[in-house]
Amino acid sequence: MKYSSKKIVQSLTEILVAKQITHTVISPGSRNAPLTTTFQSHPSIKPYSIVDERCAAFVSLGIIQKIKRPVVACCTSGSALLNYYPAVSEAFYQNKPLIIISADRPKEKIDQSFGQTIRQENVFKNHIGFSANLIEDSSEKGLRYNERLINEALNIAIQKQLPVHINIPFSEPFYGLEESISVSPKIIQHTPFDKVLNVNELDEFAKKWNVSKKKMVLIGQLPKQTLFQEQINHLLKDPSVIVLHETTSNINHEKAINSIDKTIFSLSPHNFEKIKPEILITVGKNIISKKIKKLLEQFPARYHANIAPNGNIIDTFSSLTHNFETKEELFFSQFFYLTQPHESDYQERWLNLKKEKHQKHQTFLNQCEFSDLKVFETVLQQLPQNIDLHLSNSSIVRYAQLFDLNPTIEHFCNRGTSGIDGSTSTAIGSAIASSKQTVFITGDISFFYDSNALWNSYTPQNFVIILLNNGGGEIFKFIPGPDQTNALKDYFATEHTLTAKHLATMYGYQYSKVIQLNDLQNQLQHVFSHNQPTLLEIDTRNVENATILRNYFQALK
Known part of the structure; x- marks a missing residue:
């Protein structure tokens, strides 16, 4: 095996492996050669070589979507790094732990007319969970400082499910090699604090839920989840509940509205007002349907709770009254203990509308x-x-x-x-x-x-x-x-x-x-x-x- 002789690269690699971050997508370059040679040689690292940096970052994002673990995208200095930005912003809004590792020139060379040199520090600052700007210091003190920043960045990626950026300045030579890794970096484990739902707030919302005859759950983008599917199955036993979900929600149920635009696109505002929800729960990421967003903003629910695992306050319809910082499975696991079904024809009215529109849909498609x-x-x-x-x-x-x-x-x-x-x-x-x-x-x-x-x-x-x-x-x-x-x-x-x-x-x-x-x-x-x-x-x-x-x-x- 051939590893870079640069100790910071060896430390970085060992910390990645210790945190089970093993997929690295590398784009070719000279300044990132210490990273490339070490990632390619390490037996626990799975390296991929993708030339186009913009593609490479999106390939990394695709791998993350499947393995549900952080993935590294590694590039050389200069404009190569900027090509990552579209995927970084996508990862930021998808809450995906994309780890950007970039090689950089030493700080004293920035803005001094050297090739492939730009201001790389904090370049993603508006769409990043953390920026670790390492220093070029191979002393014991310098190494420990860099290792702390690396640990912090990777822990944030794992816990907050956000992209992070680790920027590493390298001076020549880039191709010094050693037969083995000679460092034992500090591994800082961080145990996240699991937020507990505010019982009083949940109970308050459940009381409002229980007296309502018109309840809606709107589900945006989510990965396929067995427990959440079972919870939706249980929820739909209540005739006062209708679930609207998008293709990207990966939810399926015959009593849910799965084709939102097909069902509501031709509805007038007057007709929607008759079936608008009194109380609304939103789950998941971005809603695609412009029609449902427009109607729920025009005719807002009296109470609107959003389930936000990252704690962000998302008030798409300008009607938010409750923001629960927890995962959807945990929310409904506790919510069900406080709720009871309510006699209502609300679900039936929505399902009749769904049936009517589906028949018209099929008649048109047949011809x-x-x-x-x-x-x-x-x-x-x-x-x-x-x-x-x-x-x-x-x-x-x-x-x-x-x-x-x-x-x-x-x-x-x-x-x-x-x-x-x-x-x-x-x-x-x-x-x-x-x-x-x-x-x-x-x-x-x-x-x-x-x-x-x-x-x-x-x-x-x-x-x-x-x-x-x-x-x-x-x-x-x-x-x-x-x-x-x-x-x-x-x-x-x-x-x-x-x-x-x-x-x-x-x-x-x-x-x-x-x-x-x-x-x-x-x-x-x-x-x-x-x-x-x-x-x-x-x-x-x-x-x-x-x-x-x-x-x-x-x-x-």
Whole structure:
């Protein structure tokens, strides 16, 4: 084994391993060579080499989503570090422990006209849990100071589930090597204080809950959780409770509203006011549906409790009255002891609405021509059991919200900042760390924007990309506003004639393309069973997708 002779690198590596942080995604460079050689050599470290730093950070995020442990992204100095920022901000708002480790020039070289040199200290300060700016001091005192900062950063990443940044200045030489690690760094373990729910506040809220006949639980993005699913099952035994949840919530129940926009998009404010909740509990991360956010802000519940494991006060509808700093499973475990069902027709009224809209949905889809909407119905019906399904942002995740999804599938989407950048990289990172097959459904703009994600040596053979190519940002043809300007084609939708065929060939993907429904149905019979990564491109650019979607929502009225 060959390890860097720099003691701080040896200390850092040993502390990472001691805290069971073993996945490192490395982007090549010279100044981070001490880190690269040590991570690559250490028997407990699993290294990956990803050239594009922006992709590398999102690959790291995808691995985190699967292993539910911190992952390191490591880069050289200069602008390389700034390419991590999109993934850092996404990790910040997803509460994912992405650990950024950057090499830097010595402090006296900053702003002195040296190459690959920028002001790296605290560069992520607005979207980071902690910034550890190490010093270049190999003395015993200097080493202990750096080890304390490293421990603090990693403990915050683990406990608060936030990204952290460790910045390390290195002077040459970078390639001094030793046969073994010669340091025994201090490992600072931190036992978090488990916050106990305020019994009085919980009891007060439960009393309000118990007398209400119209209760709503709205669930945003969450990982798949067996206990929480069981708690939702129990909650829905109460006829005064309705649960609205999004595709990304990974919750399923026949008595829940799983397609929020399908159910409420055509509702007038007057009709929603009749079924608005008296009391509301929100759980999970960002809500996708703009309609439910608008209606709950326009017609707020009298009481609104948010379950916030990180303690952040999120008042999306300007109606928050209670903020419970705890995990959702712990909240409901204690809440159920204080609650009792209430006779009501509230759940029934919502379920009747769901049934009505689903029948209209199915009638429209049965007659729908080949289009983005029909493609989604067809693809989702053919997905295998027990896979991981990643969805890109913009139109893709919103189309998915309109359909009933397979309860054996776990759904992922980067809804922290909801950008189109990094979706493919995240899906590949997740696939690398998953024992299950990963399928990624993406739009064309998002796919081509992140095409460097395909440039790696780790993509599993059963990874499948389903690319919906409608020739531009179709969402801008649907939402109000852009079509009233002269800039729709070139500046909003950014229409194009690109195809993924040559990218697929270059990166070794099995490629096929379809332009009609029969071909799609035939391809879906075997696209999930190839023995190499597969890319299925579905071309709908000659279809009036926005018009069909408008007609669909009109048909739901």
